[in-house]
Amino acid sequence: MYREQDRIELWTSLISESALRSPAVANMLHRIEPSNNLAEHVNKVPKNKRWFSTIYLVNKSLYTQCLTIATTSDVDRITSLSLLKLLKKLRAPGSMKLEFLLLIFITATLSSLFAYLKTNYLGGSQTISFDPVYFLMVLFFDLLFILLFLRIIIQQLAYSQVLQIKRFTLFYRFFGQSHIFWPTLHALSFMVGKTFRRIVHDIIVARDRGLY
Numbered sequence: 001m002y003r004e005q006d007r008i009e010l011w012t013s014l015i016s017e018s019a020l021r022s023p024a025v026a027n028m029l030h031r032i033e034p035s036n037n038l039a040e041h042v043n044k045v046p047k048n049k050r051w052f053s054t055i056y057l058v059n060k061s062l063y064t065q066c067l068t069i070a071t072t073s074d075v076d077r078i079t080s081l082s083l084l085k086l087l088k089k090l091r092a093p094g095s096m097k098l099e100f101l102l103l104i105f106i107t108a109t110l111s112s113l114f115a116y117l118k119t120n121y122l123g124g125s126q127t128i129s130f131d132p133v134y135f136l137m138v139l140f141f142d143l144l145f146i147l148l149f150l151r152i153i154i155q156q157l158a159y160s161q162v163l164q165i166k167r168f169t170l171f172y173r174f175f176g177q178s179h180i181f182w183p184t185l186h187a188l189s190f191m192v193g194k195t196f197r198r199i200v201h202d203i204i205v206a207r208d209r210g211l212y
Helices: 005-021 023-029 036-043 060-072 082-087 093-122 132-163 169-177 180-188 194-208
Strands: none
Touching: 005 023, 005 036, 005 060, 005 194, 023 060, 036 060, 036 132, 036 194, 060 132, 082 180, 093 132, 093 180, 132 180, 132 194, 180 194
């Protein structure tokens, strides 16, 4: 594979397509450490188009290296790599860092608001009075935190399903079941967007029905 550097995009595309079709191939590749031979090619890809992210628990591996190179190449235009072609329409995990930064910002804001509450209302002999503005601010940031956190979790589940990466935690084993995952994704599609949901649906249905 690595002797044909001029055809690296073709090889990584073929490998990625195989992994997207077979969970055995996907998990085998994902257990392999990142390759130094591919590092140069991966580093050329913008960070927001890379298929590994610590935020979304998609570790850097040989599998995600191949996906990163394959999804930024034009190889699928001359070959029948149907699942890879669909995957290219999906936002890569590397493009989601802004959401995590927003989550940190909201957490810090909530901490500041609660510190203000403790200092001005609960710390000392001051009489506690109802402040509607303060109450609405706390409620707003609480709801924003919950929605953003759920959005990240749903997207993590979707990436796990699409890439066929097994997760052995009780949470992923429960919500990863198709009769639970699909209703959850559809019910919360307003959080991840209809386009994201549709592409995830198309990839998984195409794979399950052998439509490639």
